[in-house]
Amino acid sequence: MFTQLNPPIPLHVIGKGDGYAIGLIDYSPEHNLIWVTALNDSGEIWCAPNPIVRLGKNWTMGRYLETEREQACHCTDDVAVGPVSVTRPASDITGADGASA
DSSP states (O other): OOEEEEEEEEEETTTTEEEEEEEEOOOOOSOOOOOEEEEEETTOOOEEOOOGGGEEOOTTTTBBOHHHHHHHTOOSSSSOOOOOOOOGGGOOOOOTTSSSS
């Protein structure tokens, strides 16, 4: 069964890059789902099996690429990550003349 996705779903195909799923093929319970994907960088259309497909990053939902997640929370363990509050040290808040703001 083929299902056209409207709107397309942003995703990442391991080994190919980021793109949008424009369709989904489901052959049966005995097979992987196949994501019909338009790749952003090359414009190629690939049919990617489910095990190599990942949801695209979404900052609002706390879904980062692995390196972005590590930078956002300064961690490498598996923890839920949401929006990050960043504070600057007082030494960063100085005027052009070196005086504190």
